Amino acid sequence: MTATMSGIREATDPSCTPTVTATATAAIAHDSAIDWRAVKADFPIFDHEVGGKPLTYLDSTATSQKPRVVIDTLHEFYSHHNANIHRGLYALSEAATAMYEQARAKVARFIHARSSREVIFTRNATEAINLVAYSWGRANIGPGDTILITEMEHHADIVPWQILAQEKGATLAYIPLDPATGTLQMDKLDDLLTDKVKLVGVVHVSNALGTINPVEEIIRRAHEVGAVVLLDGAQSVPHMPVDVQALGCDFLVFSGHKMCAPTGSGVLWGRRELLNAMPPFLGGGDMIRRVTMQSSTYAEPPARFEAGTPAIAEAIGLGAACDYLSAIGMANVRAHEVAISQYALERFAEVPGLHIFGPLDVRQRGATFSFALADVPPHDMASILDSEGIAIRAGHHCCHPTMFALDVAGTSRASFYIYNLNEDVDRLVAGLHKAAQIFGV
Ligand SMILES: Cc1ncc(COP(=O)(O)O)c(C=O)c1O
Numbered sequence: 001m002t003a004t005m006s007g008i009r010e011a012t013d014p015s016c017t018p019t020v021t022a023t024a025t026a027a028i029a030h031d032s033a034i035d036w037r038a039v040k041a042d043f044p045i046f047d048h049e050v051g052g053k054p055l056t057y058l059d060s061t062a063t064s065q066k067p068r069v070v071i072d073t074l075h076e077f078y079s080h081h082n083a084n085i086h087r088g089l090y091a092l093s094e095a096a097t098a099m100y101e102q103a104r105a106k107v108a109r110f111i112h113a114r115s116s117r118e119v120i121f122t123r124n125a126t127e128a129i130n131l132v133a134y135s136w137g138r139a140n141i142g143p144g145d146t147i148l149i150t151e152m153e154h155h156a157d158i159v160p161w162q163i164l165a166q167e168k169g170a171t172l173a174y175i176p177l178d179p180a181t182g183t184l185q186m187d188k189l190d191d192l193l194t195d196k197v198k199l200v201g202v203v204h205v206s207n208a209l210g211t212i213n214p215v216e217e218i219i220r221r222a223h224e225v226g227a228v229v230l231l232d233g234a235q236s237v238p239h240m241p242v243d244v245q246a247l248g249c250d251f252l253v254f255s256g257h258k259m260c261a262p263t264g265s266g267v268l269w270g271r272r273e274l275l276n277a278m279p280p281f282l283g284g285g286d287m288i289r290r291v292t293m294q295s296s297t298y299a300e301p302p303a304r305f306e307a308g309t310p311a312i313a314e315a316i317g318l319g320a321a322c323d324y325l326s327a328i329g330m331a332n333v334r335a336h337e338v339a340i341s342q343y344a345l346e347r348f349a350e351v352p353g354l355h356i357f358g359p360l361d362v363r364q365r366g367a368t369f370s371f372a373l374a375d376v377p378p379h380d381m382a383s384i385l386d387s388e389g390i391a392i393r394a395g396h397h398c399c400h401p402t403m404f405a406l407d408v409a410g411t412s413r414a415s416f417y418i419y420n421l422n423e424d425v426d427r428l429v430a431g432l433h434k435a436a437q438i439f440g441v
Pocket residue numbers: 061062124125126127154156157203205206207232234235255
């Protein structure tokens with residue numbers, strides 16, 4: 001272990017590795033030949049029926065299921081390594097600290113960050129965006145400035161900017177969504193990207209439509225006017241290779257629980273220069289250098305932004321999830337989702353009255369499908385499918401502006417991940433036919 005400037009220890013000692021190692025067990029035969037059924041077998045939730053039916057879980061956009069190795073990592077940590085971190089001068093605490101910092105290094109490698117010191121553990125993507133809005137935003141946004149986001153954002157990437165804009169007298173502007181294609185109206189960027197824009201917030205992959213946005217172009221053009229770019233990677237980091245250095249964004253946020261890790265684990269990645277200049281978000285223990293009666297000086301990032309006892313076991317679980325997904329290979333994850341999306345689109349075409357929102361070209365989309373079956377209400381659709389053991393999501397998906405643009409109150413949404421197989425598509429399509437029959441479509 002090496003002590004760093006902020007007093008945080010970076011884990012480099014292999015003896016600190018938890019005894020559970022995160023490999024995708026039998027799943028990996030060969031880089032490009034994954035046994036996806038064996039991947040599914042890594043997830044104990046599928047060992048049991050739900051309501052007397054095998055589970056077809058199609059709500060990974062909301063949260064993913066957890067592989068055994070992640071569950072075992074939590075059990076292992078609490079059984080053998082549990083202690084608070086960064087302050088205990090005893091072996092157990094030092095080992096827990098090393099495991100926590102090792103998880104940070106794994107996350108950094110997973111997103112190709114320059115340094116693990118650019119990785120801040122948060123509870124989820126929402127907290128990560130709020131951290132940027134409260135810290136960077138309050139220091140850098142003023143009256144007359146513009147914050148530019150898109151009509152495709154999750155509420156997590158809207159509400160913090162509304163609060164900030166209202167407080168600072170700034171303007172919140174939106175890149176509009178083309179309802180016909182489910183893509184951003186990029187031709188509007190010329191007018192929207194003025195030198196008043198100080199921050200651009202954009203979702204990498206839409207949780208409501210599955211659309212993959214042209215974020216490279218948005219980042220490049222935002223930088224041309226001097227704006228900082230926050231990329232919401234909640235639906236990209238779990239599903240495809242994401243390289244923050246290649247993308248060139250300034251902040252990236254994502255949630256561990258959507259990528260096989262425990263709930264309560266999330267990440268803010270920020271460019272080091274930006275993080276170094278940012279004031280604290282929350283104050284308290286572990287984020288200070290020195291506290292006097294009247295004032296305090298603060299630790300360097302990442303500690304500056306991790307006040308109080310963090311979600312230690314959850315962060316270590318996120319490290320195990322990064323190992324698990326890396327063992328499969330993120331390019332293979334993406335290839336699997338492209339293949340299952342292609343199959344899903346072919347099968348969806350057989351269902352009369354079914355409308356898919358968002359792009360129909362698998363190269364432009366992730367494996368999240370929002371749909372409407374004639375005028376079957378989404379909540380009824382979810383109930384009918386639930387009675388068949390199929391878990392989907394119904395409603396606005398925390399994307400009211402997207403729903404306004406589509407002129408719908410909500411949609412039904414089925415999302416696929418590494419443990420889904422073509423047979424899950426078949427069960428969904430059978431369920432859609434049943435719903436059509438019930439509603440006389
Ligand atoms: C695109 C996107 N951004 C942000 C979030 C918020 O994630 P969390 O609830 O984990 O903070 C979600 C959750 O669904 C999402 O899909």
